[in-house]
Amino acid sequence: MVESWIFSDGTVPASPAAALAVLRERIAAGQLETWLTSSRGRSLAVVTNAKRAMVMLLDDEAEPGEHAVTPEAAGRSKGFILANGQHDEYPDEDTAPLADALRIVDHILTAGAPPGDTAWSVDI
Numbered sequence: 001m002v003e004s005w006i007f008s009d010g011t012v013p014a015s016p017a018a019a020l021a022v023l024r025e026r027i028a029a030g031q032l033e034t035w036l037t038s039s040r041g042r043s044l045a046v047v048t049n050a051k052r053a054m055v056m057l058l059d060d061e062a063e064p065g066e067h068a069v070t071p072e073a074a075g076r077s078k079g080f081i082l083a084n085g086q087h088d089e090y091p092d093e094d095t096a097p098l099a100d101a102l103r104i105v106d107h108i109l110t111a112g113a114p115p116g117d118t119a120w121s122v123d124i
Contacts, residue, residue: 003112005044008035016109020102027098033083036109044108046101047088049079053101054090056123057108064123068096068104071119094121 005019006012013019019036026034027048036044043065045056058065073092080088096104096118107115114120 003042004039005036005109006038008037016106019109020106023102023105031083032079032081044105046105047080047082048098048101049077049081051079051098052077052090052092052095053098054080054095055101055104057114066120066122067094068101068114069093069119069121070096070100 004012005016007019007022011022013022023034023046027050032049033047034045038044041060043056043058043061045054045058047054047056055068056065057067070093073095075092076089077092077095078087078089080090082088095101100118104114104118107113
C-alpha cells in the first residue's frame with residue numbers, strides 16, 4: 001500500500017506535488033510550523049524561518065524521531081515561530097536551507113524515506 005499524507009488541519013493533498021505547493025503557500029503566508037500525518041501513523045514536521053528549516057520525521061508518538069542535519073553548517077538562526085507563538089532558535093547544523101528542506105520533504109512524501117544524500121540525526 002502506498003503511504004498517503006494529510007496536513008494536521010485535515011487538508012488532504014491530491015499528490016506529493018500538491019502537498020509541496022500547500023507547504024510553500026503556508027510558508028509564504030507566515031505559517032512557519034506544519035505537521036503532516038501518514039496513513040502509516042508517521043509524522044512529518046517542518047518548522048522554518050523561511051530561510052532554513054527543521055525537518056523532523058517520527059515513526060510514532062512514542063519515539064523521539066530524527067531530523068535532517070547539515071553537519072558542515074556553522075552559526076545559529078532565529079525566527080522559527082511555532083504555532084503556539086513560541087520563537088525558537090536552532091544551530092544551523094540542525095536545519096537545512098529551505099530549498100533542500102523542501103526537496104527532502106518531497107522525497108519523503110514520494111518515496112517514504114529521506115533522500116540518500118541527506119544527513120540525519122536520531123533525536124534522543
